[in-house]
Amino acid sequence: MALNDANAPTSRWRSTAILVALREANIHHVKMAVSVSTWPALGHSAKCGGWIWHRRDRAAHLRRPGLAWGRGQSGLFTSNTREYFCTWIARLSEALTKMGVMAEFASDRRTGRVMLGTVRVARGWTQGALSEATGISQAVLSKAESGLVELDPDRLEKLSGVLRVPPVLLTVPVDEGAAPYVFHRKRSTLPLSVANRLRAELELLHLQVTGLVAGDTPVRLVRHPLPPDGFDTPEEIAQEVRASIGIASGPLEDLVRSLEDAGVVVVKRSLGSERIDAMVSWPEGQRPVVLLGDHIPPDRQRFSLAHELAHAVMHQVPSETQESEADRFAAEFLMPAQDVRMDLAAAPVTIPGLARLKSKWRVSIAALLRRAVDLDVISEGRYRQLNIELSRAGYRSVEPVAIAEEHPGLIDRVVQQRLNEGESVAELARDAFLVQDEFEDLYVRSAA
Numbered sequence: 302m303a304l305n306d307a308n309a310p311t312s313r314w315r316s317t318a319i320l321v322a323l324r325e326a327n328i329h330h331v332k333m334a335v336s337v338s339t340w341p342a343l344g345h346s347a348k349c350g351g352w353i354w355h356r357r358d359r360a361a362h363l364r365r366p367g368l369a370w371g372r373g374q375s376g377l378f379t380s381n382t383r384e385y386f387c388t389w390i391a392r393l394s395e396a397l398t399k400m401g402v403m404a405e406f407a408s409d410r411r412t413g414r415v416m417l418g419t420v421r422v423a424r425g426w427t428q429g430a431l432s433e434a435t436g437i438s439q440a441v442l443s444k445a446e447s448g449l450v451e452l453d454p455d456r457l458e459k460l461s462g463v464l465r466v467p468p469v470l471l472t473v474p475v476d477e478g479a480a481p482y483v484f485h486r487k488r489s490t491l492p493l494s495v496a497n498r499l500r501a502e503l504e505l506l507h508l509q510v511t512g513l514v515a516g517d518t519p520v521r522l523v524r525h526p527l528p529p530d531g532f533d534t535p536e537e538i539a540q541e542v543r544a545s546i547g548i549a550s551g552p553l554e555d556l557v558r559s560l561e562d563a564g565v566v567v568v569k570r571s572l573g574s575e576r577i578d579a580m581v582s583w584p585e586g587q588r589p590v591v592l593l594g595d596h597i598p599p600d601r602q603r604f605s606l607a608h609e610l611a612h613a614v615m616h617q618v619p620s621e622t623q624e625s626e627a628d629r630f631a632a633e634f635l636m637p638a639q640d641v642r643m644d645l646a647a648a649p650v651t652i653p654g655l656a657r658l659k660s661k662w663r664v665s666i667a668a669l670l671r672r673a674v675d676l677d678v679i680s681e682g683r684y685r686q687l688n689i690e691l692s693r694a695g696y697r698s699v700e701p702v703a704i705a706e707e708h709p710g711l712i713d714r715v716v717q718q719r720l721n722e723g724e725s726v727a728e729l730a731r732d733a734f735l736v737q738d739e740f741e742d743l744y745v746r747s748a749a
Contacts, residue, residue: 416473420444423501470734472701512732520564527615539633557707567709569593581609589613597707600665607631645678
């Protein structure tokens with residue numbers, strides 16, 4: 302019986318990467334699947350070839366007497382090292398045999414859509430513009446994105462130069478069955494081109510996260526699908542999630558850190574549009590990733606983050622009620638009814654009174670006002686009146702009482718730890734499928 306590593310890459314990688322299956326602590330059987338057909342830039346071999354996707358946490362499983370495995374051997378093996386890869390396979394097989402471990406090697410000839418199209422959309426290129434910039438016909442690009450043709454190394458180099466990504470990323474197969482639905486919190490109608498670009502960026506971000514974070518922080522967040530029969534409410538699920546990740550009652554001091562401690566990756570950067578605040582996806586077998594716009598004020602940022610958490614936990618497919626359900630979850634998650642009701646009832650529900658509560662609960666005055674009417678602390682008429690006052694005072698765009706901004710740090714901490722342990726920036730960039738200068742801009746300088 303072979304067991305897959307719980308932290309192994311998702312099904313996208315299972316068909317193209319080496320799979321190491323261990324039987325509990327007593328290894329006696331190792332299976333490896335080697336991709337040979339979908340990686341033309343890396344060369345072909347009937348017995349071995351392609352590349353290795355190796356998780357850092359996997360090394361601990363392979364440290365056994367007689368078997369050497371170092372981080373220097375992990376990661377991506379390029380076309381220049383295909384022979385070394387074949388030699389490594391042979392040596393590993395020999396070492397396992399000496400240990401009395403049976404090793405099986407099998408090739409997987411899988412075809413289908415590749416990441417070329419995702420990278421193109423994420424970088425803001427149309428097929429026509431990319432064709433003109435590279436001299437590769439649009440027909441060939443279209444077929445290559447669909448996996449119908451394999452691009453030769455020269456064409457991959459041209460594309461990688463224009464798109465500023467490692468060539469190997471362009472040939473990574475896309476597992477359509479594993480692709481998650483991407484939820485996003487938008488403020489107004491979002492152009493389709495912007496939505497598609499951000500979805501593609503989020504898909505690439507998942508690759509970066511998989512390559513960098515791996516098993517460094519376990520995912521303690523658990524899905525709680527909202528049942529169609531209404532047996533559980535968004536508020537009840539919010540209470541369960543708070544309890545499951547160890548959040549005490551009352552105001553939540555640092556939402557970003559609490560979610561990162563639960564294994565959620567939060568990334569804050571420019572989204573290229575102020576019409577959208579945040580996006581989230583949680584593919585099966587991976588960790589949740591939230592992409593936050595850096596234009597959001599801190600008070601609204603927390604509600605947007607809790608809103609995206611609701612989608613990740615409760616929703617697997619879109620529905621007409623998903624946005625209101627996510628808002629209900631976020632309100633209860635940030636302002637538990639049992640606690641905030643007492644504050645709202647004790648304080649005068651006025652703009653100055655809500656401003657004083659804002660510093661305690663670290664949410665916007667508008668969110669506290671909405672909570673007051675939802676909990677029947679004030680009437681609908683009073684709610685409308687106070688909203689008019691908010692607008693007249695100009696508080697719709699900028700509210701009084703600033704709260705401290707929360708900064709994501711999980712990826713920065715992991716990157717710094719790996720650098721301190723002796724890994725190079727080039728190795729980390731390779732693991733994240735990024736060219737080195739972009740990796741440094743995104744992760745090294747922010748971690749320093």
